[in-house]
Amino acid sequence: MDADRAIAIIEIVLAPKSLNPVQVQIVRGVLAGESYQQIATAAKANLATTARADAEAPTASKASKRSSGRYQTGYIRETGAQLWQSLSQKLGQKVTKKSLAAVLLWYAKQPEFKLAENSTVLTEPTSSQVEATASGSDREARNQSSPNLTAGRTSGFGLRYSGELDALDRFYGRTEELVTLTQWCLYDNCRLIFLVGMGGMGKTTLAAEIARQVGGYFDAIVWRSLLNLPPIKELCADLLECLSQQPILKLPDSLDEQIELLIACLKKNRCLLVLDNVESILAGQVESGQYLPGYEGYDRLFKAIGELPHQSCALLTSREKPHTIARLQIVNPQFVRSMTVNGITSAAGHQLLQAYGCPQLPEQMWQEVHAHYAGNPLALKIAAITAIELTGGGEKVLELYPLMKQGQLQFRDIDDILKRQFERLSETEQQLVYWLAIEREPVTGAELRSNLPLNTQMPGEIINALQSLSRRCVTICHDRDWSIQPVMTTYVTGRSIDRFVAELSPPSATEPPATDLLQRFCHLNTYAIIKAQAKDYLRIAQIQSILRPIVDRLLDLWPSRADLDAHLRQILDRWRTLDPIPPGYLAGNILNLAIELATELFARNDLHRADGTLRNCCGETPTLKDIDCSLLPIRSAYLADVNLHQVDFTAAIFDRCVFTQAFGGIFMASYHPAGELLATGDTNGDVSLWQIADGQRVAIFQGHTNWTRALAFSCDGNILASSSEDCTVRLWDVQTNRQIATIGPHTHTFRGMKFSRDGCRLAIGSDDCQIRIYDLPGLLADPAATNVERHCSQVLLGHTNWVFSVAYSPDESQLASASADGTVRIWDLATGECLQILPHEHWAIRTLFSPDGRYLVQCQNSILG
Numbered sequence: 006m007d008a009d010r011a012i013a014i015i016e017i018v019l020a021p022k023s024l025n026p027v028q029v030q031i032v033r034g035v036l037a038g039e040s041y042q043q044i045a046t047a048a049k050a051n052l053a054t055t056a057r058a059d060a061e062a063p064t065a066s067k068a069s070k071r072s073s074g075r076y077q078t079g080y081i082r083e084t085g086a087q088l089w090q091s092l093s094q095k096l097g098q099k100v101t102k103k104s105l106a107a108v109l110l111w112y113a114k115q116p117e118f119k120l121a122e123n124s125t126v127l128t129e130p131t132s133s134q135v136e137a138t139a140s141g142s143d144r145e146a147r148n149q150s151s152p153n154l155t156a157g158r159t160s161g162f163g164l165r166y167s168g169e170l171d172a173l174d175r176f177y178g179r180t181e182e183l184v185t186l187t188q189w190c191l192y193d194n195c196r197l198i199f200l201v202g203m204g205g206m207g208k209t210t211l212a213a214e215i216a217r218q219v220g221g222y223f224d225a226i227v228w229r230s231l232l233n234l235p236p237i238k239e240l241c242a243d244l245l246e247c248l249s250q251q252p253i254l255k256l257p258d259s260l261d262e263q264i265e266l267l268i269a270c271l272k273k274n275r276c277l278l279v280l281d282n283v284e285s286i287l288a289g290q291v292e293s294g295q296y297l298p299g300y301e302g303y304d305r306l307f308k309a310i311g312e313l314p315h316q317s318c319a320l321l322t323s324r325e326k327p328h329t330i331a332r333l334q335i336v337n338p339q340f341v342r343s344m345t346v347n348g349i350t351s352a353a354g355h356q357l358l359q360a361y362g363c364p365q366l367p368e369q370m371w372q373e374v375h376a377h378y379a380g381n382p383l384a385l386k387i388a389a390i391t392a393i394e395l396t397g398g399g400e401k402v403l404e405l406y407p408l409m410k411q412g413q414l415q416f417r418d419i420d421d422i423l424k425r426q427f428e429r430l431s432e433t434e435q436q437l438v439y440w441l442a443i444e445r446e447p448v449t450g451a452e453l454r455s456n457l458p459l460n461t462q463m464p465g466e467i468i469n470a471l472q473s474l475s476r477r478c479v480t481i482c483h484d485r486d487w488s489i490q491p492v493m494t495t496y497v498t499g500r501s502i503d504r505f506v507a508e509l510s511p512p513s514a515t516e517p518p519a520t521d522l523l524q525r526f527c528h529l530n531t532y533a534i535i536k537a538q539a540k541d542y543l544r545i546a547q548i549q550s551i552l553r554p555i556v557d558r559l560l561d562l563w564p565s566r567a568d569l570d571a572h573l574r575q576i577l578d579r580w581r582t583l584d585p586i587p588p589g590y591l592a593g594n595i596l597n598l599a600i601e602l603a604t605e606l607f608a609r610n611d612l613h614r615a616d617g618t619l620r621n622c623c624g625e626t627p628t629l630k631d632i633d634c635s636l637l638p639i640r641s642a643y644l645a646d647v648n649l650h651q652v653d654f655t656a657a658i659f660d661r662c663v664f665t666q667a668f669g670g671i672f673m674a675s676y677h678p679a680g681e682l683l684a685t686g687d688t689n690g691d692v693s694l695w696q697i698a699d700g701q702r703v704a705i706f707q708g709h710t711n712w713t714r715a716l717a718f719s720c721d722g723n724i725l726a727s728s729s730e731d732c733t734v735r736l737w738d739v740q741t742n743r744q745i746a747t748i749g750p751h752t753h754t755f756r757g758m759k760f761s762r763d764g765c766r767l768a769i770g771s772d773d774c775q776i777r778i779y780d781l782p783g784l785l786a787d788p789a790a791t792n793v794e795r796h797c798s799q800v801l802l803g804h805t806n807w808v809f810s811v812a813y814s815p816d817e818s819q820l821a822s823a824s825a826d827g828t829v830r831i832w833d834l835a836t837g838e839c840l841q842i843l844p845h846e847h848w849a850i851r852t853l854f855s856p857d858g859r860y861l862v863q864c865q866n867s868i869l870g
Contacts, residue, residue, distance in 0.1 A: 008033045014109050018095045031085045035102050041085065045078045098184055107188035114218045175360060176214050178353025186215045190318050191222055195342055197311040199330045200322045202346030203478045204422040205383030208322040209281050211346060216277060224274040230281040237302035241267055248276060260302050264309045271317035283323035289429035293473040294328040304329045311341040324426060325477040345478065348380020357382060361389040379490040387418045423496040426479065433470045438479060438489060439532055442497035445546055447486030458531060458589035498550055504528040506558050522579060523587065530589035534597055537643040537663040556601045570602050574632060581636055592634060593642035600647055603627035675716040684725055686713025692727045704742045708735050717758040726767060728755035734769060746784050748793050757810035761817055768820055770808025776801040776822055801832050803839045810851045815858045823849035823863055
């Protein structure tokens with residue numbers, strides 16, 4: 006850009022302020038491609054010349070001396086940064102030393118840019134002037150008047166234009182993209198620029214707008230669409246004839262020679278070559294970036310344009326990126342670049358909707374609509390037009406908002422765009438997209454792979470497929486988590502529901518019986534209708550968006566609910582006849598459908614509450630009756646809050662299913678000192694805390710690997726001790742629900758336990774006939790100790806069989822122990838001596854001192870004095 010032209014634009018932007026001489030010097034230097042150091046050096050040289058000329062003028066000389074400090078490199082850099090910041094604030098775009106020319110050029114094209122009276126007339130520079138500016142040639146050459154580039158124009162784009170694109174009537178947003186593309190086209194001299202994005206994102210419109218804005222800097226613009234699949238030689242011949250401006254009598258037969266001639270034309274003239282719809286020559290249903298058979302020659306063309314030197318720029322648009330472009334970006338990033346075209350901003354999208362007659366939506370409502378369509382301009386346009394057609398326009402359009410927000414309103418024209426994109430995907434890519442629609446929130450590649458029923462794909466295959474989806478602009482990756490846009494989720498969910506319903510629909514009278522069950526129920530066995538172990542809010546969303554719509558549609562197709570229920574049972578019976586029975590989701594899906602049907606007895610409005618349960622307002626739950634699931638692999642069935650007493654699960658294999666809260670047989674229970682909680686130990690080794698008021702389990706402690714034998718709370722209730730057949734005692738923090746220490750593993754099972762009143766000692770009886778007393782402060786301070794026995798302060802010996810129970814006397818000077826040897830012993834804790842042996846004819850199971858210490862009670866209610 007011409008420096009005087011740029012300075013005039015900046016003066017208008019910053020008005021009423023003006024540029025000072027230092028700022029003018031910086032702008033001229035930056036546009037000449039100079040560094041801050043070069044600008045400072047040139048400024049010092051000019052200052053020195055001025056100082057010599059003014060040597061006879063003392064005042065001027067002093068002023069020159071005072072100014073010398075203003076031309077240090079640091080000062081120039083700081084002044085430039087302040088100027089870029091001021092321009093950024095005024096223009097609403099980030100301005101840097103590198104992007105100055107591109108931003109100013111973009112601004113000069115905007116409608117709001119108006120020159121005041123008597124301002125400098127700004128003219129379009131020629132391509133030679135652009136090159137001079139980019140190379141930092143003599144500034145005087147850029148001050149010359151520009152020739153009239155409009156003479157002989159046929160389209161208003163440039164000196165010569167060839168193509169099929171109509172003039173744009175509306176263009177919204179894309180400010181940052183236009184600034185970047187202007188920089189790449191004019192100032193970075195990029196040879197090959199690739200615009201990639203989902204269908205409807207506005208790639209063609211963006212290419213047309215940038216061509217309009219930078220058209221005056223090129224000698225010719227050639228626009229070609231590849232939608233009709235022109236063979237590569239035919240395209241080369243067409244381009245050569247267009248760029249040479251004369252018929253070519255004889256073209257070389259060799260494609261390489263034709264490409265060589267084309268590169269020569271791009272060297273001779275500065276041309277903007279736009280190739281639209283490049284995805285048309287790429288193969289679908291395979292990994293992205295592969296060419297259709299017979300169109301591999303395009304790879305050589307793109308490679309030559311990106312690698313060979315010339316002064317032109319090729320701008321390509323596509324829904325996916327060829328492998329060539331990806332490789333060239335890595336090898337030659339200076340001249341080959343790509344831009345992912347995402348949705349337009351919220352403000353631009355709102356403008357677009359209003360332009361097509363939609364009323365202004367409330368801010369929150371609009372943000373949700375914009376997010377649903379991911380700012381896709383074509384989708385927003387279709388939604389606006391269709392909504393007006395359905396409602397008649399005006400405020401009635403707002404009536405469609407709830408359906409649109411819930412993804413229940415999908416317009417056919419938008420579906421057509423997404424269908425074309427989806428059907429280009431390979432089989433593995435389609436599987437991953439189906440699963441991303443089921444997941445409904447970002448997940449890792451490993452989680453996606455674990456969903457696949459056979460799980461035969463190697464991790465590398467899944468990663469390659471996800472990368473291919475990314476190159477096709479179908480997936481979004483953030484922090485290694487993958488997702489798809491909401492509008493794609495809605496489309497793929499609808500497509501999946503169609504498949505489920507088709508496989509479960511009543512067979513027609515003329516349809517032959519399906520002998521290949523794997524093919525007949527392929528979708529039903531490959532994908533989960535709901536993920537049983539998903540977070541509650543996600544599972545509820547899956548029920549509302551997938552499970553219920555399937556059931557509702559099936560009830561419309563089947564004569565009665567009983568007929569549909571019988572059909573589901575028949576599918577399970579037929580599936581069981583397969584040998585081997587394949588793994589997958591079929592049985593789990595059938596059970597989830599049967600549970601939904603079993604809710605017939607309840608008011609549907611009470612089902613699937615926010616807490617994710619199936620209970621109705623009366624607390625009742627549905628019941629499954631007479632369903633045979635024996636021998637079947639059952640995956641992702643949500644069986645909580647369902648009565649399953651009459652379901653045959655003999656030899657069934659459960660995977661990722663959820664049942665009603667269950668635990669092993671209760672073997673031990675102990676009340677919390679405050680009386681509000683009850684601890685239980687079961688045969689699974691789990692220790693549970695229950696809230697007595699409502700019977701709800703509030704915590705579960707898992708760590709034991711065998712039956713739980715004894716439980717004991719500390720007197721303050723903060724610590725719970727549990728002993729197990731796994732020969733360990735584990736200490737749990739009741740406040741944090743975390744394990745804080747472990748005693749053992751020992752050679753024998755620990756049984757009876759009792760905390761001292763001050764919580765400093767824990768007495769434990771065991772099957773080795775011994776009683777051990779542990780120092781808790783030392784143990785808790787050293788939870789990772791490999792030798793916890795060093796925290797055992799005392800061992801009491803004398804029993805000849807298992808020690809079931811221990812109890813401290815009220816003053817804690819004595820300890821009583823009950824044993825399977827038929828005795829209760831009383832010990833002096835100061836000396837460790839056995840003070841008294843109280844015999845009994847049977848095992849002594851439990852013992853306890855009376856509050857005054859005068860009596861000792863054992864579990865069979867015998868009172869021993």
